[in-house]
Amino acid sequence: MSKTQTSRYDVAEHLRTPKEMAAYLEACFDEADGDAAFIAKALGDIARAKGMSQVARDAGLSRESLYKALSGERSPDFSTVLKVLNALGISLHAHA
Numbered sequence: 117m118s119k120t121q122t123s124r125y126d127v128a129e130h131l132r133t134p135k136e137m138a139a140y141l142e143a144c145f146d147e148a149d150g151d152a153a154f155i156a157k158a159l160g161d162i163a164r165a166k167g168m169s170q171v172a173r174d175a176g177l178s179r180e181s182l183y184k185a186l187s188g189e190r191s192p193d194f195s196t197v198l199k200v201l202n203a204l205g206i207s208l209h210a211h212a
Contacts, residue, residue, distance in 0.1 A: 131165035138206055157188025159200050166204060174203035 131137050144158035163171040163186060172179040176199060185192035186200070201208065 126164075128161045128164040131162055134205060137162045137165065137204065141206060152191035153188050156186050156190070156192050156197070159197065159204070160186030160188065162204055162206075163200060171200065171203045175199040 127140065131140055141155075141158055141162060144155060148154040148158075160183070163182065168182060169179050172182040175182065175196075177185075177196070182200070184190075185196050
């Protein structure tokens with residue numbers, strides 16, 4: 117019997133369109149339960165799908181600081197989140 121080969125799943129490889137990216141982020145908002153680091157990680161996944169270097173340039177941040185901010189290990193400043201959302205072409209909406 118041969119061994120099964122496995123590979124690490126990377127959601128960024130499956131986020132191809134802005135619509136898929138927005139749907140993924142919305143699903144993460146639903147699952148986050150107030151965890152800002154979880155949302156930061158989701159934004160990091162989307163940024164990697166779009167190209168971290170380009171997102172960093174568009175957000176006016178260094179690539180290294182963007183990786184740190186969106187690693188999911190800490191909660192980034194809200195201003196950083198807004199810059200990244202703008203660079204990704206994603207906007208936040210409030211619903212009552």
